[in-house]
Amino acid sequence: MKMKKILAVLSTAALCTAMFAACGDASSSSGSAASGGGSASGGKIKVGIINNDPNESGYRTANDKDLKEAFSEANGYDATFAYSMKNDEQIAAAQKMIQDEVDYLLISAADTAGWDSVLKDAQAADVKVILFDRTIDASEDLYEASIVSDMDKEGQTAVEWLKGQNLDSYKVIHIQGVMGSAAQKGRSQALTDAAAADSGKWEIVAEQTGEWNAEKAQQIVQSVIDSNKEFNVIYAENDDMAKGAVAALDKAGISHGVGKDVIVMGFDCNGWALKELLDQNWNYDGQCNPFQSSYIKDVIDKLEKGEKLEQKKIIMDEKGFDATTITQEDVDKYGI
Amino acid sequence: MPNNSKVQPPKAPLWARLTKHQIIIPIAALLALALFNLIADPSFFKITLNETSNGNKVLSGNIISIIDSGSELAILALGMTLVTAASGGQDISVGAAIAISGSVMLRVLCGSDSHSATLQAPIIVALLIACLVSMAFGAFNGALVAFFKIQPMVATLILFTAGRSIAAWINNNELPIVNDESFGYFGNYIPGIPIPTPFLIAIVCFIVTWLFMKFTSISLYVQSVGVNEKTSRLNGLNPEFIKLMTYVLLGLCVAIAAFIKVSRISTINYSVIAKDIEMDAILAVALGGNALSGGKFSMSSSVLGAYVIQFLTTTLYKFEVKATALPAYKAVVVILLVVLSAPTVREKLARLGKKLKKSKPAGQAA
Numbered sequence: 001m002k003m004k005k006i007l008a009v010l011s012t013a014a015l016c017t018a019m020f021a022a023c024g025d026a027s028s029s030s031g032s033a034a035s036g037g038g039s040a041s042g043g044k045i046k047v048g049i050i051n052n053d054p055n056e057s058g059y060r061t062a063n064d065k066d067l068k069e070a071f072s073e074a075n076g077y078d079a080t081f082a083y084s085m086k087n088d089e090q091i092a093a094a095q096k097m098i099q100d101e102v103d104y105l106l107i108s109a110a111d112t113a114g115w116d117s118v119l120k121d122a123q124a125a126d127v128k129v130i131l132f133d134r135t136i137d138a139s140e141d142l143y144e145a146s147i148v149s150d151m152d153k154e155g156q157t158a159v160e161w162l163k164g165q166n167l168d169s170y171k172v173i174h175i176q177g178v179m180g181s182a183a184q185k186g187r188s189q190a191l192t193d194a195a196a197a198d199s200g201k202w203e204i205v206a207e208q209t210g211e212w213n214a215e216k217a218q219q220i221v222q223s224v225i226d227s228n229k230e231f232n233v234i235y236a237e238n239d240d241m242a243k244g245a246v247a248a249l250d251k252a253g254i255s256h257g258v259g260k261d262v263i264v265m266g267f268d269c270n271g272w273a274l275k276e277l278l279d280q281n282w283n284y285d286g287q288c289n290p291f292q293s294s295y296i297k298d299v300i301d302k303l304e305k306g307e308k309l310e311q312k313k314i315i316m317d318e319k320g321f322d323a324t325t326i327t328q329e330d331v332d333k334y335g336i
Numbered sequence: 337m338p339n340n341s342k343v344q345p346p347k348a349p350l351w352a353r354l355t356k357h358q359i360i361i362p363i364a365a366l367l368a369l370a371l372f373n374l375i376a377d378p379s380f381f382k383i384t385l386n387e388t389s390n391g392n393k394v395l396s397g398n399i400i401s402i403i404d405s406g407s408e409l410a411i412l413a414l415g416m417t418l419v420t421a422a423s424g425g426q427d428i429s430v431g432a433a434i435a436i437s438g439s440v441m442l443r444v445l446c447g448s449d450s451h452s453a454t455l456q457a458p459i460i461v462a463l464l465i466a467c468l469v470s471m472a473f474g475a476f477n478g479a480l481v482a483f484f485k486i487q488p489m490v491a492t493l494i495l496f497t498a499g500r501s502i503a504a505w506i507n508n509n510e511l512p513i514v515n516d517e518s519f520g521y522f523g524n525y526i527p528g529i530p531i532p533t534p535f536l537i538a539i540v541c542f543i544v545t546w547l548f549m550k551f552t553s554i555s556l557y558v559q560s561v562g563v564n565e566k567t568s569r570l571n572g573l574n575p576e577f578i579k580l581m582t583y584v585l586l587g588l589c590v591a592i593a594a595f596i597k598v599s600r601i602s603t604i605n606y607s608v609i610a611k612d613i614e615m616d617a618i619l620a621v622a623l624g625g626n627a628l629s630g631g632k633f634s635m636s637s638s639v640l641g642a643y644v645i646q647f648l649t650t651t652l653y654k655f656e657v658k659a660t661a662l663p664a665y666k667a668v669v670v671i672l673l674v675v676l677s678a679p680t681v682r683e684k685l686a687r688l689g690k691k692l693k694k695s696k697p698a699g700q701a702a
Contacts, residue, residue, distance in 0.1 A: 055504035056607050058511055179660050209659035213608040214601045219405055223653040226398045227379070240605055247601055251524060252396060253387040272451075272513055272603075 044078040045300065047071055048097030049106045053085045057212075058239075058270050062336035063133065063290035067106075070293030087111035094118045098125050104300060108133040119143060130299055132292045134182075140312050144303060147295045147314045149288055151186025157320045158235070158265060158286045159190040165263065167232065170195075173224055174207040175217045175236040175245060183288065184209075187237045187267060205231045212237075214244030221248035233263045239273040242266030242282065257281045258323050269321065271335030277323040278331055284323065289316045290336055358625040361677035362640035365623065369647050373398075373654075380654065385530065390517075395530045398650055406646030407534035408593040409613065411541050413620040413638040415586030421562045422582040423481050424630030425488025426618045429473075430590050432499020434610040437470040437594040439503040442512040442604055445519065450512035459519060467591040473499075474587025475580060482579035496614070504606045514602040523600030534596045541592060545635060555633075558582060562630035616645055619670060625677040644673070 049071065054064040064083075071079040080102065082093035087110045097105055098121055105127050109115060112135065119142035122129050131146035162170070174191055177184035195202040206224045210217035217236060224231060225248060234249075234256075236242035242264055249256050249264075256262040258280040265284040266273050276282040295314055302309060321330060373380040383397035412430055419427050444465050447456030473495060480491035514520075522533050529536075549555045560568040561575045569575055593613075598604050622628055623644055624637030648669055657665050675681060 053501070054509060055501055057605070061509050176659055206656055207659065208653060208656070209662070211608065211611070212605075213611060214603075214605065215405075215597070215609075218600070219401065219650070220653055222401050222405075223398065223650060226396065226401055227377075227654055240608070243601055243603075247524075250389045251386075251394070253389050255389065270511075272511075 046102045047077050047079045047104045048102040050082050050090050050093050051108045053083050059290050066291045066293045085110050091118050098122050098127050105129045107131050109136045112137045145299045145312050147292050150315045151183050154286050155187040155190030159194045161320055170202045171205050171231040172233040172235050173205050173231050175241045176209040177237040178211050179209050205229050210241040214240040217241035217244035218248045221245045225252045235265050239266040239268045239270045269334050274331040274335045277326050280323050286320045287318045289318050358634045359637045361625045362637050362644050365644045365673050392525055392527050394525050402646050402650050403535045404532035406643045407538035408596050410538050410639045410642040411589050411593050412617040413642040414545050415589035416617045416621050417633050417635050417638040418582040419586050420621050421633035422558045422579050423488050427492045428614045429492040429495035430614045431610040432496050433473055433590045434594040435500050435503035435606050437466040437591045438598040438604045439506040440469045441466040443507050446512040450510040453515050455516045470591035471584045471587040474583045478580035478583025482576040500606045520602050523596050622674050627679050
């Protein structure tokens with residue numbers, strides 16, 4: 001009986017470790033190869049990169065891939081990666097990297113608060129900190145640069161484009177992201193402002209959160225269609241939700257795209273979404289630039305040469321694509 | 337389920353007889369929601385025949401949307417009821433498990449090229465493989481619960497945390513897209529049939545489950561294990577095996593729900609697919625008046641509970657509740673329903689009804 005129990009416990013333990021080993025493989029296989037080179041880092045720049053889980057979204061996957069390619073050993077870097085969507089785990093990883101004496105610490109923080117003490121440790125250990133993708137609530141003295149997307153600007157670019165369509169009236173279904181996220185706030189604000197500024201012409205037919213989820217977006221649009229309301233624009237705050245909205249339109253036999261009844265707008269520039277634009281099924285897609293490595297490299301180069309940065313906050317260029325002007329090259333280059 | 341009403345004396349008051357039946361709570365909730373919509377806007381119930389963009393004639397309207405979108409949840413509620421009844425706990429990993437089996441399905445369908453133009457395998461093969469994988473994960477959960485006596489919520493926490501990463505790993509972090517049109521039939525409409533396919537799939541699941549329950553003694557076994565494990569062992573049942581089996585059956589339900597989910601939009605997003613659906617599935621079981629601590633259960637009540645949840649969601653969308661306030665509204669209704677459907681409250685209500693009935697004739701006699 002006892003033997004059986006011990007055996008049972010052992011086998012569960014084995015199962016669990018097998019499982020976690022498998023997960024670990026998924027996210028850090030290429031990262032660990034680089035971190036192994038710690039002993040042989042002759043002349044290489046040692047970088048510690050703390051990022052969110054690459055599985056979080058297509059955006060994050062592209063972001064992670066971009067960073068891994070840029071900070072490879074071939075390019076003269078010795079990079080260590082750590083992934084977590086939890087702030088405390090990220091902070092623990094940062095502390096370990098500081099102890100390992102990295103030259104640069106690149107952080108995409110899960111949460112904006114709680115970073116002060118780690119950043120002070122980094123400063124004391126002469127580790128230079130560069131924030132990417134997300135800002136944190138800490139004194140600017142504690143980091144060298146922060147490379148971010150301007151979500152407000154993304155929204156404004158999209159709404160400017162929509163204004164440029166010169167419709168007689170704008171009846172918009174507004175599908176929001178997870179409430180309170182930076183992307184949702186920025187992208188929603190521009191539309192809300194535009195509608196408030198010209199309320200004679202603009203009307204928000206429905207405004208609801210799809211929580212970045214295609215299926216929820218589908219249900220929201222379906223419910224607007226079911227209640228026989230008129231609309232001619234779908235403003236979805238990411239590509240997945242735009243896709244869900246389009247599925248509902250298709251079900252109801254409502255035409256969408258260039259020169260059709262309903263204008264479809266999405267964000268993030270997924271490869272498949274840009275293809276929809278190319279096929280003229282959608283009208284607009286706003287970029288949220290995940291390719292931050294070139295900006296980070298610029299900063300590192302300047303710091304290595306001892307130059308001063310003009311400003312700490314660096315806002316990336318972000319485009320908006322119009323279905324009538326997009327080309328195959330754009331799809332290949334900017335699709336994530 | 338044995339028919340309790342026959343045991344009752346024929347003169348038992350209507351109120352007491354009604355509250356004895358578990359299914360009365362979800363039905364009452366459904367009627368209340370329907371009544372509310374009827375008063376607020378009768379056009380809620382309008383059903384029209386529309387044409388989709390591929391020229392199919394299909395039914396559409398709020399009611400159709402409800403039976404369409406609520407189907408995955410209803411299918412999950414079947415398995416969740418069994419798991420709850422047998423093990424006295426819930427599986428919180430169903431959302432993550434849907435991500436896994438959806439991912440497996442797309443992996444089989446798309447092969448190594450995530451954007452292949454043609455299907456690399458027949459859909460039925462993909463579905464079967466996904467079912468097997470999902471049942472294996474169910475068995476993993478079930479083994480932890482049955483043989484190691486781990487609290488179900490803790491045991492399934494493992495997959496809950498790891499599941500979505502496993503799903504992403506299966507497809508090398510890519511998001512495959514199925515370009516074949518026929519794959520979309522299962523989450524939308526089959527050409528020529530005006531009823532949404534998910535609902536048809538759900539009905540098939542209900543019928544199969546009903547037959548399974550009717551022609552085997554499984555429901556009795558599950559109940560007896562849930563009520564008292566020791567006595568059921570003394571009566572020759574194997575409680576471990578029965579618990580394990582309920583988790584495997586839930587795995588099967590998960591695979592079917594995942595099939596509908598990925599078919600709806602022909603792709604998958606590991607982090608958001610079926611997000612929080614485990615909570616809704618547990619809620620459906622609770623709304624059905626099933627004791628979450630195990631024991632007696634009613635499948636049909638859970639299924640109705642699932643559609644009540646969807647009815648509520650659609651109603652809230654229809655009345656354009658502010659996005660920030662949506663969860664709060666939902667919570668208020670849910671609290672009301674769950675309190676009313678709690679077995680203790682039902683018992684009290686039944687007693688209250690009896691008292692009222694008794695005091696009346698007594699007063700008349702005097």
